[in-house]
Amino acid sequence: MENSKIKPPLKGRVGLYSIGHPHYWNQFEGLHDRMIHYGKFIENRLSEYAEVHNFGMVDEESKAYQAGEWFNQQNVDILFCHASTYAMSASHLPIAQICKRPVVVLNLQPALQMNYAKTTTGEWLAHCVACCVPEISNAFRRARIPFHVVSGLLGLEKTPEISVANEVTYHHPDAIEAWKEIEEWAKAATVTRTLQYGRMGFLGHTYPGMLDMYSDFTMIEAQTGLHVEILEMCDLMKILPSVTEAEKKEKLKQVEDFFVI
Template identity: 60%
Template sequence: MHKPPIKPAPKARIGLYSIGLEAYWSQFPGLRERLAGYGKFLESRISAHCDVYNFGIVDNEAKGREAGEWFNHHHVDLIFCHSATYCTSSAILPIHQICSKPVIVLNLQPAARIDYDRTTTGEWLAHCGACPVPEISNAFNRAGIAFRVVNGLLGLTETPAASLANEQTAERAEAIRAWKEIEEWIEAAAAVRTLRQSRFGFLGNTYSGMLDMYSDFTMLQAQLGIHIEILEMCDLDRLLRTVTDQEIEEKLKETKNMFAIGGDASSDPIAQMPTEEQLYWSCKVAAAQEKLVREYRLDALAYYYHGAPGGEYEMLQSGFILGHSLLTARGIPCAGEGDLKTAAAMKICDTLGKGGSFSEIVVVDYEDQTIVLGHDGPFHAAISDDKPILRGMGLYHGKQGAGISVEAKVRSGPVTTLNVTQTGDGRLKLIISEGESTNGPIMRIGNTQTPVRFRSEPDAYMESWFKEAPTHHCALSAGHNARLFQKVGELLNCRHVTL
C-alpha cells in the first residue's frame, strides 16, 4: 500500500444562493418554502464534495448586497446561483459586483414535464428557472462579469408534496449530465484553491539553455497564486547529514513496496540492475528530500542541479529520481530540469486525483500511430500499469552523474496531457489533449515511456500541438479530463486550448 499524502489538499469553499421575486411570496403562499427546499437539496448534494455556504434566497437588491458581503466573509472560491424562479437581475448583479469570485448559474428544472392540465400559475413559477437566465446573462455581460450556465434537471429522488408534476428525475440523462458538470466545477475550484495555497520549492536552477522553461517567479505567483521558495543544494545537504540508519531502512522498505528492482536491460548497457550502494544512497537522499519538503512545508518541487564533476553536489543529485518519485506518489509532484510550469500542471492533475507524470515527446511510432511520451525523471506510481521498475543508470543522458532511474508506463486506457506554457505577452496558457494509452512496446532503458494514440494521426497532432508554442514538458494524467482542465483554466482566468 502507498503511504498517505504528506499534505492533504483542502476542500473547495462553495457559495450557494437561490433567487426569486419578493412580490411572489404573498401572492403564492408556500412557493418561497418550496424553492428554499430545492436550495437545501442542492446544498446537501454539493456538500458531499466541498464546504458549502448557502445564503438562502435572494429576492431583492438589498438581499443581494448582503449576500455579496456574506460570501466575501466566508472566503468562497466559487458561487452557484440557483435560478429557482424568476427574479429581476437588479437583485443579483450586486452580489457579484461585491464578491468577485466566479459564478455558475444553475438552471435546473425540478420536473422533466409539467402537468399541463392541472398546473396553476404558482405551480408554473416553481418550474420556470430558465426564465430569468437570459436577463441575468445580459446583466453580467454588460457589467464585465464572467459566468457559465449549467442547464438540466434538478435530480430529485422524491416528488415534494406540493408538486403537481413528477419530480423524480435523478436517473434522467439531463440530471446526470448536469450533476457531472457541477461536480467538475467543484473539483476545479478545489484544484485552484490548492494551487493558490501551495508552496513550490525551486531547488537548484533550470537546465541551462532551455528557453521555454525560463519563467518570472513573480509572474507565476501573480497568475497562479503559488508561493515559490528558492532552495539551495546546501539546504538539502544539511538535512542529508541528519538522516539516520533507521530512516534509510524505512525508505528502503517504502521503495521495495512501490517499485520492482529491475535486472540488467538486455538492450542498453547503461541500464543495469541497481547496486546495493546505489539503492542505499538513493534511499538516504530520499529521506533528506522528505525532510526538505516537511521543513519548508512544500506542496510541489521543481529541481535541477548538475554540480561540478566529481563534486559532493553531483553525487547528491545522482540520488534525486527515486526520492522525487516517492514524493510525487504522496501528493508532492516533482518536476525535473527546473520546470516550474510543468510542476504546476502536475499539481493540478494530482489534486484532481488524475496522477500527472512528468513527460515529453520521446519518439513517434508510425506503425502503431502513437507518440511515446515519457522522461528520465520522476514517475507518478498511482497511474502505473504495473509496479514501476528501478534501474541503475551508468550515466544520465545529457546530464552529469549516474544513479537510479525509473522505468514505467502509464496504464492503458484514456489519458490526457496538460501543458502549462507561457506566451509572448507573458501570460500562461493551458494546452490540453485527450488520447489513449496503448499496450504497445516500450524501450528498456530506465526511462518512463507511454505510447499514446491521439485523436488525429501523429503528424497532424504534432502540427497542431507545436502551433500552440508549448513548453516541451507536460503532465500525463489518467482519464479523459479535458472538460475538467478547461474549468481549471476558467477559474484561473488563464487561456486554454484543447487539441
C-alpha cells in the same frame, strides 16, 4: 510520524444562493418554502464535492449586499446562483460585484414537463426557472462578471407534496449530465484552493539554453497562489549531515511507495 503518500486536497468552497421575486411569496402560498427546498437539495448534492456555504434566498438588493459580504467572509472560491423562479437581475447582481468570484448559474428545471391540466400560476412560477436566465446573462456580461450557465433537470428522487407534476428526474440524462457538469465546477474550485495553499520547493537550475524548461516563479505565484520556496545547494549541504539513517530509510520508503519504480 506516519506520512501519507500525497497531501490530501483542500475542499473547494462554494457560495450558493437562490434567487426569486419578493412579491410572489405572499401571493402564492408555499412557493417560497418550495424554492428553499430546491436550494437545500442543491446544497446537499454539492456537499458531496465541496464545502458549501448556502446563504439561502436573495430576493432584494439589501440581501444581495449582505450575501456578497458574507461570501467574502467565508472566503469562497466560486459562486453558484440557483435560478429558482423569476428574479429581477438588479436584486442579486451586487453579490458577484462584491464577492469577485466566477459565477455558475444553475438553470435546473424541477420537472421534465408541467401538468398543464392542473397547473396554477404558483405552480407555473415554480417551473419558470429558465425565464430569468437570459436576463441574468445579459446583466453579468455587461457588468463584466465571468459566468457559466448549467442547464438541465434538477434531479429530485421524490416529488414534493405541493407539486402537481412528476418531479422525479434523477435518472433522466438531462439531470445526470447537468450534475456531472456541476461536479466538474465544484472540483475545479478544489483544485484552485489546493494550489493556492500549496508549497513547492525548487532546487538548482535547468541545463543552459533549454528555454522550454524555464519557470517564472512570479507568474506561478501570481496565477495559482502557490508558494515557491527556492532552495540553495549551500543550505542543503548544511542540513544534510544532520539527517539520521532512520530518516533516510523512511524517506526512501516513502519515495518507493509513491512512485512506480
